[in-house]
Amino acid sequence: MYQNIAEPIEVLAVFNKKQIKPLSFKWRQRVYKIARVTQQWSSPAGKYKLYHFGIVDTSDNFFEICYSEEDFGWSILQTWT
């Protein structure tokens, strides 16, 4: 089932033109390497946007992470356990 989290994380990502590609992230002192981005979408947060990424790590765990245009911060929103 999905577990809602909403915690800030550190992400290593490539920003190229209009594309954002997260490569790995650090959450609760552990580093997760992203194997693939399964889906990417955006949602409004006032006049700014949040960019959501469905991702699968190299151990086949699913996470939803999110980049905020407003504060350039990343957060983890949910995981599948």
Place this chain on the structure above:
Amino acid sequence: MAERTILHIDMNAFFASVAQATNPLLKGKPVLVAGNPNSRGVITCPSYEARKYGVKTGMTIPEGKKLCPPAIIVHCDAHNYVTTSLKLREIYEQFTPLVENFSVDEAFLDITGTERLFGKPTDLAQKIKRRIRDEVADLTCSIGIAPNKLLAKLASHMQKPDGLVVISEERVTEVLEKTPPEELCGIGPKLTYYLKVWGIRTCGELARFPVKILEKRFGKVGRYLHQMAKGEDDSPVAPYFYQEPAKSMGHSCTLKEDTYDREVARRYLLQLSEQVARRLRNDSCQGKTITLIIRKPDFVTLCEQTTLKRFTADGGLIYQTANRVLDKYSIETQGVRLVGVSVSNLAHKASQLSLFWEERKRQLALMAMDKINDRYGNFTISWGRLQLENLHTNNLISPAWRPHKKIFYGDN
């Protein structure tokens, strides 16, 4: 009208398929997408794995769980579906500019005259299927190809999932002869009931039925029924820039639990009125007719309309009008399961400031409120009563959603 080639693309179990594409760990499992998995909302889309157990769209979550105990309930993520829908449209528009989003997961494409560019219609349909799988997500769709929209939609429903059905001009009579009228888009349960009373069970029988009797019973609709039964439909594929403006705007919400408390029902009504008013103001619309919708715990639904003397886009006035109707209803004894409010009788481009100072002050306050909410998010500033509790989740989408202006993937 010259012969046309119309494609109808219907994404298969769209919401559930997007949820499974987003989280591959859900693939192959029965998934039920619901408005809010913790509340009593309805199932908006079961996956094909769940449909095998008999789960259908519109069932409540407990009903779905009873039929399919291993089902996984997934929260509806409107932004993900809208983004995916816009990505799909971008693919369609690379084959033809005449794309009509019929809903979030359905589209009509007029591909007349594109053979020299993209080959036969069936080849083009296969290309679209491939591109969706390669570029958007691992989603399947059923495609119907026919000389008009009515038949293209019928064709896409004939083979699911991942179908491709062609109804050529020569096959129209043969296909419709045995097709029940309710299979055609626009013929609902009520019309079907009346037709069955007359012994009409197929489109062939409907086409042979005297059109005068149909017209006498159903008026203009009678003639349309006759044309539909013969497979005739000359309605054009209307891209967003040709589409008619909305005739009404409304919102409804299933309460977290049935309530017999008038104050709770009023709070929902106020929030829904605010949401409708904000949509009206965003689209520079005002409306005159306010409809209140109440669903009782036994699923009996009541609707009542009131028409104001003047147009409005003020949530407070919409609420007061709907609340007067609500006051006639005995919540304390009958209870409420769902509340809805809609505004119709719309005037478009009607956002003129009032000449009268008191009213003008209120309009200016609403404009300031909208500016703040645009910048910081919906309901950042609102009525004090609504700040006590967030009753509504913004993350829902109607299956009938469609873009009404040019928006691109990333702009939603």
